Amino acid sequence: MKKILIVAGSLFIVSQVSAAPNLQGYYQAKELVSYTVNKIQQNKAEYFMLDYALKKPAQPQAQLVAYNDALGYFQVENNGVNEEQFERIVQKVNPEGLRDQYVCRTDTSGVKLAYIAERDESCSTNYDQKPMAISQKGTKVTFFRRLDFGPTQSHFDIQSYDNNVAENTETLTLNYVLKFEGRWIGDSVRVIKGQAVLGDTSTQPTYDVANYQYSGPRSGSIVGGESLLYNDVPYFITDNTEDIAVDNSANHVVKTVFITFNEMDTDYHGRNVNTDDAVYYVNRDYVNQYTLENSTKAYFVSDPQTFVIDTAMAGPFESWVSVDESVWDPEKGTDQVSSGEWVSRAFNNTHNITGESPTFCMIEDIAKGRPVTGYFSEDGKSGWWPSMNDCKDVGVGVVPRIYTHFTNSNGEKIAVNSLRQSAQDIIYVRLQHPQGEKDLLTLDDVKAIKSSLRYLQIKTDLSQRFGWAKPYDILK
Amino acid sequence: MKKLVVGVFLSMLMVGCGGDGGDSSTQKNDSQRATKSMQLIVDAADLQELQNVKYASNDGIAFSTPENFQK
Known part of the structure; x- marks a missing residue:
């Protein structure tokens, strides 16, 4: 079945998938987790002087921290790291990090605090008026940035890194909070790295990832709500998908599912569900291992x-799975479709181009090096989704549009020819595992998820900041 | 390697802002500036250099992106 979609409509649906409108489920975790992990690496350069300042004793007034002292400490502690390369990165990330600086170092309730200050400045715990600060509580170090976009619009960008050697875990978090219409809203990511012993006695790292987003009640046509994304069990990754952890503390990633539980405060108009009230919009992603043509x-x-x-958890519902092709089955409620949706979902999420949503046929164009051609109605408002089996069969009055690049959700232009290998890979692997074979989500599943201890615990952990007087607090 | 997360989130605030008058452009401007400030500056080569650097405060080197989340 060919589909005509209203372009604005499809963007609206995408925007409802989660509070991060552009990415879906597992793929959203992929973006958030890799960002958080990389940001903690970047912070080594970005917060170089403040991190070193935490080693200094607390003083009532700003103290001068010499860049050479920080660098000397770095050299002693980092044998084997190229110092010139590190300095180059500090220069790139935070040019001010390469000179002597006045810093306030304060202790408060067992927490060490440091922030960039002026000469002779009296130190306090009012770090939140400063652009940049750092704190340390035990093995956890927390990074703070305040971004002022006007007298009343401050955003707070917080990360933390807990290196808990005693428990063999490392925990990274990211929090971004701001006030919107008088309420704190924002985003909270947590990545826990642990370890598990496998049956062959090897030790493997495990990962446990979660993302909570809170956007308050709807405001006009702005979607409100909250969402929690997490994996159901900590996971490890090995080539052998049959590997098991001897104590069952973790599963191979192909035996975990990624759940996104959204409460969306917006009108919803689907096939069965038509309501002006808030809805639960739940994703369950089963992950699988695929082997690319080059064997990776x-x-x-x-x-x-x-x-x-x-x-209200009652009344009509929708339950579906995105597949490339399906046959009409009234029992299962499936349509006959062949839009190549599995491929487009995997590809568009991987490259963060769900806003432009290239179709299967366009992705095939990319893979084969053909002109990348999308089809639209004459007024440009409706996109045409051809069958993956007959890309040339386009409707009457439909006009082609050639793409040389896409714009991703970060506003970056991506040349289509740079995506060729990825397009080939995804089309190559698409049938390695059955699509849509698992039982669909039921209302009972959704109720079980919502009342599960794991869901409740992770939600409590990740949403707690939004209940604080200062959700950006780095002294707790 | 430049990636942005929270800008994605902020863009949610923009959905349907078009008809709301002046606020929407202010909000959009903030969103764009936040987006810019959130972009990672380090590239893949920098990340490799940074991977073995220890934090002075807690002696940790943290870790790299799990294999299944690498692009």
Whole structure:
């Protein structure tokens, strides 16, 4: 079945998938987690002087921290790291980090605090008026940035890194909070790295990732709500998908699912669910291991499932899975479709181009080096989704548009020819695992998720900041 | 390697802002500036250099992106 979609409509649906409108489920975790992990690496350069300042004793007035002292400490502690390369990175990330600086170092309730200050400045715990600060509580170090976009619009960008050697875990967090219409809203990411012993006695790192987003009630046509994304069990990654952890503390990633539980405060108009009230919009992503043509392993969602119901948890619901092709089956409620949705979902999420949503046929164009051609109605408002089996069969009155690049959700232009290998890979692997074979989400599943201890615990952990007087607090 | 997360989130605030008059452009401007400030500056080569650097405060070197989340 060919589909005509209203372009604005499809953007609206994408925007409802989660509070981060452009990425879906597992793929959203991928973006958030890799950002958080890389940001903690970048902070080594960005917060170089403040990190070193935490080693200094607290003083009532700003103290001068000499760059040469910080660098001397760096040299002693980092044998084997190229110092010139590190300085180059500090210069690139934070040019002010390469000179002597006045710093306030304060102790408060067992927490060490440091922030950039002026000469002779009296020190306090009022770091939140400063652009940049750092704190340390035990093994956890927390990074703070205040971004002022006007007298009343401050955003707070917080990360933390807990290196808990005693428990063999490392925990990274990211929090971004701001006030919107009098309420604190924002984003909270947590990545926990642990370890597990496998049956062959090897030790493997495990990962436990979660993302909570809070956007308050709807405001006009702005979607409100909250969402929690997490994996159901900590996971490890090995080439052998049959590996097991001897104490069952973690599963191979192909035996975990990534769940996104959204409460969306917006009108929802789907096939069965039509309501002006808030809905639960739940994703369950089954991840699988795929082998690329060059024999390397890659991971994609084999079964991206969705369930939608009014928050009253009663009445009509939708439950579907995104697949490349399906046959009409009234029992299962499936349509006959062949839009190549599995491929477009995997590809567009991987490259953060769900806003432009290249179709299967366009992705095939990319893979084969053909002109990348999308089709639209004459007024440009409706996109045409050809069947993946007959890309040339386009409707009457449909006009082609050639793409040389896409614009991703970060506003960056990506040349289509730079995506060729990825397009080839995704088309190559698409049938390595059955698509849509798993049982679809049911209302009972959704109720079980919502009342599960794991869901409740992670939500409590990640949402707690939004209940604080200062959700950006780095002294707790 | 430049990536942005929270700008994605902020863009949610923009959905449907078009008809709201002056606020929407202010909000959009903030969103764009936040987006810029959130972009990672380090590239893949820098990350490799940084990977073995220890934090002075807690002696940790943290870790790199899990294999299944690498692009």
